[in-house]
Amino acid sequence: MSETNGTASTAFRAAERLKLAEPWEVYGERSSRYEIHLNGREIELVRGPILVEGYGVRVFRPRDGGTGTGFQASTDFSEEGIRATAEDAEALTQYSSFPAKKIELPNGSTASAPSPEIRDPRLWDRPLETLQEYVDGLLRSFDGVPDAQPSFGSVRATLSETTLTNSAGLRANYPHTNVIFELAVKSTAGPEGRPPGEYWVNEIMRRLESHDLPDRVADWCRLARDARRAEPTPTGDLPVVLPASVLSGILPLGIGDRVTGAARLRDLAPQIGTVWGTDAVTLRDDGRVPWGISSSPVDDEGSPQRERTILDHGRVTGLLYDARHAGAFDTGSTGNAVRGGHFSFTEWRRFESAPGSATTTLVLAPGDGGSDAELIEAAGDGIWLQQLGWAIPDPVTGAFGGEIRIGYRIRGGKLAEPVRGGTLGGVVVAPEGQPSLLGSAVGFGSTAVLSEKLLSPTLLVRPLTVAGQG
């Protein structure tokens, strides 16, 4: 990584020149991004390096019996720029208030916190070449496919070094990689008179692996063909089978928005002991999952990552805190300080945001439901959901849902014709006895799959409301 060679010191350099009273914290990030954009099989744009180096300064001051917090971020490393950034942070404490008498910032260093695998070494050393090889492999996998080809896509890789320091003596530093891959696969196979079918691939990951591209491309082409010949979705309350790739668009926010110190402060968090799922539901948060996009040795305040149990056999057992929200409830941080805004995952430019409390990787325990085929058989007559459009839950009600981009009818315990269009929705959690995604989950696959911020088995939920023309 030639642009960020040597030991990253972004936060340390800024902190050395800060003239601030304690307590304070500086989060730094130095990133290079490389991108290749496709128009069909042609490369239309190569970008990079796109260089960003910046830092965010946070200070805490006693105010009205609580704490005034000030935060400002900058890419300006001049004396004047650092001074102005610190002055902004200091000034903002005068207008901010938070009900924590004391905020305990972590100390120590990353030397004592082993790093999970979050850096793709090949991508780190040869970013543009690695992207180019990936794109070459991708396009080769479409060679000879007569009825399905890419129409639009991009692969964007970010190489970052994160540094943290604070007035409690913390010094943390770790490198990581992120990749966003998008591809529209278009198929013209199948019935005449219908528009082409498209399957939209959208993946966020820590590393680029091209060895399985031929198999994956074959799958995407099949889904694009099936999108073209899909039939209307039926209407009714039906058993639905949801793989981890669909659940990852629902559970992390649907659960994450409710089990944090921030939710507790809004009176939106459940009481410990509340029943949110069946006895089979055990849910943890773990910031150390190998190759997890939210994994890191320490959280975004510098607390070591760990595993925390949220639901044990369906009952709420714990909430997630960053240092500030922990201070509001006289408890300790659980290592869940996350920067990056509402969706709690941003692949870069995290230095621009102050941390809040959020989940890292949610880990849903597998069950004894067996393989996907066994769950489909158990569903009997229902829907296999392959892709749901923007199902993101409401942060207050937990209501989720969206359009079925592609799914399959399940008939007699077997996958039947593809379906498309119509909506599917429900609520993620509900009071005991009322239908919900977790409360109505009756089948848990035996293997967990990592998909973005979720490590989960496939679930059979009986029922969810499906609305369509069929």
Add this chain to the structure above:
Amino acid sequence: MADLRELEGELAATLRRLEPRTKFAEILAQAQSGEGVRIERKTTTMSREPRVRGAVIRAWAGTRWAEAATSRLDGASLHEAEAALEHALSTAASGGGPPGEPSTLRSESTDDASGSKRGLSSEEMLSFSRDVMRWATAVPGVSNAQAGVGWTDEERLYVNTAGARCYQMLHRVIGGCVPFAIENGRAENDYVYFGSLGSSELFNFMSEERVTQTAKSARELLSARAPPAGELSVVLDPSTSGTFAHESFGHGTEADQFVRDRSYLRPILGQTVGPATLTLVDEGSYPHGWGSIWFDDEGRASQRTVLVDRGRFVGALHDRETAATLHARPTGNARRSDFLSRLFVRMTNTYVEAGEWTFEELVKEVKDGVVLEHATSGIEDPQGGQMQLKVKRGQRIEHGQLTGPVRSMALSGKVLDFLQQIRGVSRQSDFEMTPGYCGKGHSDLLPVGSGGTFLLSTAVVGPA
């Protein structure tokens, strides 16, 4: 921080160095400042826009574009970004120039901030937010709310090797309130938002009456029915009509999708797609629009582009490259999310023009249906012609009468079927422009406006 115009010398020097090695190069520099406040019952957070600025260089590399960007605007950093293009440009001189004509426009524009709240003090923002919070939580059952207001000043300076030089300052103000109602372990919310360019209308829009009405709606939703599921008549409120305009013919008419042969609309350009009452427009020059711009990021002035004219599909949105490929003219829709993001053909303010009906007349037409209110999101399917719209709440319609609120839901349908079943669009007095953010693919969010009045059609809806 210094005005971007003070850095023009460095940008010009960078272009001069690039000129011998490429047929065309351009630089966009960007910076912004601003402040905002958000309060809840137990917390108050004041924030300032990050002190982040930078520039992106785009140069034609013979057969394709190459780009590099930096978050530092000093001469050495620009030189480093320029050097990063060295390899890509090594073969550029031997190829032809990029498609389309470059802009040669030289102009400066800032929005009309007269009467705006530019420079609104921290105390004024806090005071206003506290008023909003007080109005919301005065409604029984509403114990908390998020109330906030903020402003940003965004500078963009565009220069290219053809001589264009466009500087713009965009002053945006946004504010809103999300009241929470909680009862017996169930929580509900609703929202009211306003955002505009260079206008103080926010403070008129976010009135006590409107905030109170939103808080009552949040409480009402606690006991609201689940929405119906299936195909039925739908009346879209102005925010949902705007989202419909954006998702249906907005994304589908971004002409880069035409060039990729990824738009179901391309083959039907010129055909009648809906009733004569339907006109859809994208307008980057819409007065005070949240998505308005003076120039796009290829240095072309924003404009009004009619997409559907009285039911006939007549236009698309272009950058220089798509315009050249499709024998059209650029429409001022080439936009970057920021200096770190690539350029795409993007919408600005997209809206359905008003019709002749009243809301009451539209409801009377419906035997079995639902009003979709307070849009929360939408997505498009430019290839397959589907769309999804999600809303926070709605009202059931039975035998031409409104019969009570229903909870959040999603609409799904084929755009062309939906258009053909439009039976009415309501009057100008119902027109609203709603602020929002639009992505293209995974990210690249930028501000867009979506507008319309009430609109009656048929679609599939279900809980969401």
